[in-house]
Amino acid sequence: MVKVVLEEVTKRFGKTLAVDKVSLEIEKGEFVVLLGPSGCGKTTLLRCISGLEEVTSGKIFFDDKDVTALPPKDRNISMVFQNYAVWPHLTVRENISFPLRIKKVEESEINRKVRWASELLNISELLDRYPHQLSGAVARAIVVEPSVLLMDEPLSNLDALLRVKMRSEIKKLQEGLKVTTIYVTHDQVEAMTMGDRIAVLRSGRLQQIGTSEEIYHHPANLFVAGFIGSPQMNFIDVRLKRDGEELLITADGLEILIPSKYRALLEESGEDSLIFGIRPEHIYLKEERGTVPFDAEVYFVEALRSDTVVHANASFGKVVVKLPGDVPLKEGEKVRFFINTGRMHLFSKKTEKAFF
Amino acid sequence: MRAKKLRKVIIFVISVLIGLWFLIPVALITLSAFAVSEDYYNPHLIIPRHFTISHFYKLFFTLGAGHATMVSLLVAGVTIALSFILGVPAGYALARYRFKGKDSLKLVILATRMFPLMILAIPLLVIFMKMGISDTVLGIALAHTTMVLPFVILITSSIFAGVDVEFEEAAMIFGLSRAKAFFKVTLPLALPGLAASAIFAFIMSWNEVFVAAILSLQNRTLPAHILSTAMDSPDYFKFTAGFIMAVPALIFIYFARRYLVSMWGISLK
Numbered sequence: 115m116v117k118v119v120l121e122e123v124t125k126r127f128g129k130t131l132a133v134d135k136v137s138l139e140i141e142k143g144e145f146v147v148l149l150g151p152s153g154c155g156k157t158t159l160l161r162c163i164s165g166l167e168e169v170t171s172g173k174i175f176f177d178d179k180d181v182t183a184l185p186p187k188d189r190n191i192s193m194v195f196q197n198y199a200v201w202p203h204l205t206v207r208e209n210i211s212f213p214l215r216i217k218k219v220e221e222s223e224i225n226r227k228v229r230w231a232s233e234l235l236n237i238s239e240l241l242d243r244y245p246h247q248l249s250g251a252v253a254r255a256i257v258v259e260p261s262v263l264l265m266d267e268p269l270s271n272l273d274a275l276l277r278v279k280m281r282s283e284i285k286k287l288q289e290g291l292k293v294t295t296i297y298v299t300h301d302q303v304e305a306m307t308m309g310d311r312i313a314v315l316r317s318g319r320l321q322q323i324g325t326s327e328e329i330y331h332h333p334a335n336l337f338v339a340g341f342i343g344s345p346q347m348n349f350i351d352v353r354l355k356r357d358g359e360e361l362l363i364t365a366d367g368l369e370i371l372i373p374s375k376y377r378a379l380l381e382e383s384g385e386d387s388l389i390f391g392i393r394p395e396h397i398y399l400k401e402e403r404g405t406v407p408f409d410a411e412v413y414f415v416e417a418l419r420s421d422t423v424v425h426a427n428a429s430f431g432k433v434v435v436k437l438p439g440d441v442p443l444k445e446g447e448k449v450r451f452f453i454n455t456g457r458m459h460l461f462s463k464k465t466e467k468a469f470f
Numbered sequence: 471m472r473a474k475k476l477r478k479v480i481i482f483v484i485s486v487l488i489g490l491w492f493l494i495p496v497a498l499i500t501l502s503a504f505a506v507s508e509d510y511y512n513p514h515l516i517i518p519r520h521f522t523i524s525h526f527y528k529l530f531f532t533l534g535a536g537h538a539t540m541v542s543l544l545v546a547g548v549t550i551a552l553s554f555i556l557g558v559p560a561g562y563a564l565a566r567y568r569f570k571g572k573d574s575l576k577l578v579i580l581a582t583r584m585f586p587l588m589i590l591a592i593p594l595l596v597i598f599m600k601m602g603i604s605d606t607v608l609g610i611a612l613a614h615t616t617m618v619l620p621f622v623i624l625i626t627s628s629i630f631a632g633v634d635v636e637f638e639e640a641a642m643i644f645g646l647s648r649a650k651a652f653f654k655v656t657l658p659l660a661l662p663g664l665a666a667s668a669i670f671a672f673i674m675s676w677n678e679v680f681v682a683a684i685l686s687l688q689n690r691t692l693p694a695h696i697l698s699t700a701m702d703s704p705d706y707f708k709f710t711a712g713f714i715m716a717v718p719a720l721i722f723i724y725f726a727r728r729y730l731v732s733m734w735g736i737s738l739k
Contacts (some may be wrong), residue, residue: 166639186642193643199636203658216645254644 116261117142118163118177125158125318132158133269134171134318140311142183143292145285146323147309149299149342155265155318156298163296164264165189176261187216192255193264197271200250206232207241209250213258231257234287242328248272248280256291263288263295269304281307302342306330314338331457336466339391339459345423345434347391352430354386363390363460365427368408370455375468383462383469391459394423394436398452405452412447426451489540500718502709523708535714538695541607542676543718545691548611549669549675553622558664561626562652568634579620589619591684598685605686614675614687621674622667629663630656673719 118140125133133155139148150154159169163174165186173182181189192213200209210231214224231253232238240250248268253265268284269277284307288295299305306311306326313323314337322334333339339347352363361372361380370390372380398405410426410433422441426433426449435451443449460469503525505518512518530536564576594613598604603612633656642652657664679693686694696711 164643166642185647186639187645187647191643193640195636195640197634199634199640199660201640201655212641213644238673256626258644 115143115290118262118294118296119175120159120163121173121175123159123162123169123174123308124170125162126170132318133162133169136315136318136320137311138320138323140294140296143294145288145297145308145310147297147299147305147312149302149305149309150315150321152300153317154315156300156315158318159315160264160266160296160298162190164193174468187369190258190261191264192258192260192262194248194255194266194268196267198248198268200247200254206237206250206253210241210254210257210445211382214252217258218325227257228253231367245428250288252284256293258464259291260293263291263293265295265297267299269299269419270301277304278301284308290295302344306342314339332468333363333459334468336389336391336461338467339461339468343393345394347393348397349432349461350390350392350430350433351463352388352390354380354388363388365390365430368406370406370453370458372460376460379469380460382426383463385462387459387463388469389463391461392453392457394434396454396457397433397435398454399437399441399449401452402454404456405453405454406451409448409450412445412449414445415443424449481714496680496716499709499712502706503713507704507706520590526714527708529707529710529714534699535692535695535711538690538692539714539718541610541686541689542691542693544607545610545614545682546672547677548607549614549618550671552611552615553618553671554664554668557619557622557667562630562656564623564627565630576624579623582616583620587613588677588680588684590616591681594681595685605689607689610682610685611675613681614678617678617681618671618674621670625667625670626660626664629660629667632663633659669723672722676719677715 118138120138122132122135122137124131124135136155136159138146141332148159150156158167165181165184165188169182173180175181176189199207201212204212204240207228207347211224211228214227216426219227229238232241234256235249235253237247237249242465248271251268255265265284269280272280281304285332297308306329309326311323311325312329314329316322316337322329322338324332329338329342333342336349340349350365350368352365352368355362355364361377363370363372401407408428408430410428412424412426414425416423416425417440419440421439422437424435424437424441424443426435428451433451461467462469500520504521504523506522509520509524511520530539543728564572570584570588591613595604598609603609636657637655638651639646642648676691677693678691679697682691683694683697690698692711692715696708696715701708
């Protein structure tokens, strides 16, 4: 397995800028997920790494080797496609052994490897049938033990139950093989559960790369904060107010003290119109240490039974609250909620970057 | 319920009528082709009582239809080969690549069909005579290729468009160059469609009579030959000639239809 380094990789299609100066470093054996909404450039970026697309500018390195100009067959990579691309005119065995045959591997070795790969994927009985499935595509990809394994939304064609099962199978497989893996998806649950690190992309630009913990609890900007997490983070327009030594953020019916450690940062920015962010699960019904209250009227309740998602109208705007378990709130009820200020975020309205 | 059954009956009757419309002339030709001349001319007999193959024998050997059939087959073969060598890469390019003027190019390819080939035939004859290929299989095949090429290009381009590009990309990832991926993956998957194009090309070339008649004198294709010979012969020869014309096409389609049908997803017993 190799380390993958991207230096300002840019890809243009005619006038459209699909990938915009993306720089990334992926460590040996790491499982990195490229995450983002449709059209954000993640698949294009993956195809640039594979060599199926030529980059417009920038460089790609595998360890110290500059592979930017190399065709896909010379990069020693494997890829699992969204529609599997398992060749229908060949049997499963012929599909899996194909990469080895091209490399002119010896016949007995081919048989050994095919048996190993098909057992790992639990498809040894299917070897002489004609293929339709993901497992065949993955077996074919791992049989050469590539330097880099690329996966383009391989689970998107599966139903929900199968998807959950295959998520853990693929992750366990990768952990066992220790192959550097780059995985594209628009599903944040896949990203959060599978990736060692997650790279969030939007309109061709890298927004943030980090572990699921970093992305979730310390989003770098408004987009990442809003994209990750379901239900979406609450965003409230607030104003900065000075009260003697203290700094406060205020909105209609809400007033929160800024911790002193952030005071200098905010004063430096010179902005006084900001966006306040708090995740729905960090708003409670019960007062606790470090919480700030506000009042709201319930207008819709989603009773998921495992949790209860409450949509309410506060004086500063709409808010979504996620409460554990079954909470019997009714539409029209007036409730007092409590915000956990230890979990709050503040974003610049101008740059959309997070202060904290 | 009754309306449904009535509809079924009506559709059945119409299908039978349409079937008869096509089959009766074929049956007539077949019967007349094999009929003994006395029975053919006998106005009281619809279905002849005695059959003979002497007409075929005469047509083939004495009157040169055997030679002409050979020429027709060769011309069709060369036409298929030439139109494929030129047309298949063109079809692939149209299916896979994006380039300037692609749509206009498609239009131009189709537009060449607007030009009546017969008008082209005489100037073509002059040029061929100067080149020394008039009255040869190659000469006629070249003319037929121009006629057939637009179809081959457009049919193969839609066939290739139907082969998922991911199959080729997977082959390229796993060690093949673009060209090798085309031969090992795309071509096998496109085979049914290519078979359809080949049938098209064959039938167009086989049936083409005017250009072949102008471009050849001694080495005539079957339709051209029949135009000159059988038209001056007794009637039953015309039927025999018609039968000879129809049979190879039928045989060709019989063997190639399995590829056509697999393309359309129906299974054949």
